[in-house]
Amino acid sequence: MPVAVEIRIKDAQAPFDTNQWQVAGGARWTTNETDFTAALTIALPHSQQHIYQWRTSNNHTGEFMSPPQAGALSHYNDGKFTFLSTSCIIPRFPYNPLNHPLSIPGLNSLARVLPTLQAHFMLFLGDFIYIDVPLAFGKTREDYRRKYRQVYASPEWASVGQNLSWIHTLDDHEISNNWSDNTTGVYTDAMSTFESYHAAANPPTARMAGSSASRPSATYFEFTQGPISVFMLDTRTYRTGNLALNATDPKKTMLGKDQLADLLYWLNRPEPRGVTWKVIASSVPFTKNFPVDGVDTWGGFLAERRVVLEAIWDSYLHGIGVIILSGDRHEFAVTRFPPPAGGKWPQDAAPYEFSVSPLNQFSSPIPTYRQTDDEDEVVHYLHLGLSKFGAITVENFGSDGQSSLLYQMYLDGELAWNTTLISPKSTPETEKKITLSGASSIWSRIFT
Numbered sequence: 001m002p003v004a005v006e007i008r009i010k011d012a013q014a015p016f017d018t019n020q021w022q023v024a025g026g027a028r029w030t031t032n033e034t035d036f037t038a039a040l041t042i043a044l045p046h047s048q049q050h051i052y053q054w055r056t057s058n059n060h061t062g063e064f065m066s067p068p069q070a071g072a073l074s075h076y077n078d079g080k081f082t083f084l085s086t087s088c089i090i091p092r093f094p095y096n097p098l099n100h101p102l103s104i105p106g107l108n109s110l111a112r113v114l115p116t117l118q119a120h121f122m123l124f125l126g127d128f129i130y131i132d133v134p135l136a137f138g139k140t141r142e143d144y145r146r147k148y149r150q151v152y153a154s155p156e157w158a159s160v161g162q163n164l165s166w167i168h169t170l171d172d173h174e175i176s177n178n179w180s181d182n183t184t185g186v187y188t189d190a191m192s193t194f195e196s197y198h199a200a201a202n203p204p205t206a207r208m209a210g211s212s213a214s215r216p217s218a219t220y221f222e223f224t225q226g227p228i229s230v231f232m233l234d235t236r237t238y239r240t241g242n243l244a245l246n247a248t249d250p251k252k253t254m255l256g257k258d259q260l261a262d263l264l265y266w267l268n269r270p271e272p273r274g275v276t277w278k279v280i281a282s283s284v285p286f287t288k289n290f291p292v293d294g295v296d297t298w299g300g301f302l303a304e305r306r307v308v309l310e311a312i313w314d315s316y317l318h319g320i321g322v323i324i325l326s327g328d329r330h331e332f333a334v335t336r337f338p339p340p341a342g343g344k345w346p347q348d349a350a351p352y353e354f355s356v357s358p359l360n361q362f363s364s365p366i367p368t369y370r371q372t373d374d375e376d377e378v379v380h381y382l383h384l385g386l387s388k389f390g391a392i393t394v395e396n397f398g399s400d401g402q403s404s405l406l407y408q409m410y411l412d413g414e415l416a417w418n419t420t421l422i423s424p425k426s427t428p429e430t431e432k433k434i435t436l437s438g439a440s441s442i443w444s445r446i447f448t
Helices: 105-117 141-152 157-161 187-197 256-268 302-317
Strands: 003-009 022-027 039-041 051-056 061-065 081-086 121-124 165-168 221-225 228-232 277-281 321-326 332-336 352-356 377-382 388-396 403-411 414-422 445-447
Touching: 022 039, 081 105, 081 352, 105 157, 105 388, 105 403, 141 157, 141 187, 228 256, 256 277, 256 302, 277 302, 302 321, 321 388, 321 403, 321 414, 332 403, 352 388, 352 403, 377 414
Parallel strands: 081 121, 121 165, 228 277, 277 321, 321 352
Antiparallel strands: 003 022, 003 051, 039 445, 051 061, 081 388, 221 228, 332 352, 332 377, 388 403, 403 414
């Protein structure tokens, strides 16, 4: 210490840009309070989109792509905007005595594909650590911290972490399996560690319903980049006990009063022209088609789920498409949620959920996903595979303001399945122009 950070434009265009290294920030010291970590906010020299290289005074290097402004096309990859999604990591699985003790083989599968995807970020949906697998050897703050250190010390981490931004939601294994005890017990130590390693470098907390201000002390986040707006849920901190009430009881909540209000406000909120998709990031599956431990998924909170679904169907009427991304189950499942027939919503308003995991964990040896009614329609399902992730690519479609969303699922580093969705048409009545600062969509923080 201290640690200094320098950046430069990788694709500088003379005479307007320079490729000279510039000091962008640093940390004078760190303390045990944050396990000697620091999240740095880097001010970018240009509002235009660029690829930046970074280096630190303690010999870490990498690069990142700044995001396009809200509603704008990407300047790279032929205007395509791509990001990734998955969850669930555990080191040294499957066990191989010849591997490094902290090896994470699934990261190699991801690293092989990254150069071809030109992804802006990884949306990691929880279970970055497993405090209780194979056993809970301890649940002190130091025990939680050790688990994070082990992942970041993996010999494969640099191949996926130096040139790709990672943002994170919380799930149960960052606290304890199937956690539904709110902020009691081990939550404080678990959440303190999550804050130091992940939340501190996440996008801004979500805006309060009816306000442009962020909700203080929230543990859920939102941001807008290019053609997408993302709401990252916290499905653990505020939920009613999994077994406390019936799933159809309107008093039972996964999100809590404030988070639900903020989510509904976000779903109904007009977006800048060019933002054609809203993405709900949920650590647990939205579908009720996973009966095993179904009370831990949205299947255990059906009354609240219906409220969210109706807001999603309304978004279609406002000219915005919605998808749901989730993880947790170590399986891959695509589910469609059609609105009731004959109602005010057209069938095209049905959102899709893409639930994919793990990045490196066991997979279910037997299928556990099945459709039980016409509310959650099976589109595709695959239970096998020790390393899976999704790549989501949005690009313009035609000249009427619509866009296509290509979802690709990769299994062990190979493309295994894909589908394409089309956003709803915008109308003059639903189209809203909103001027947003490009800086508000940038959280260019480098972890040291």
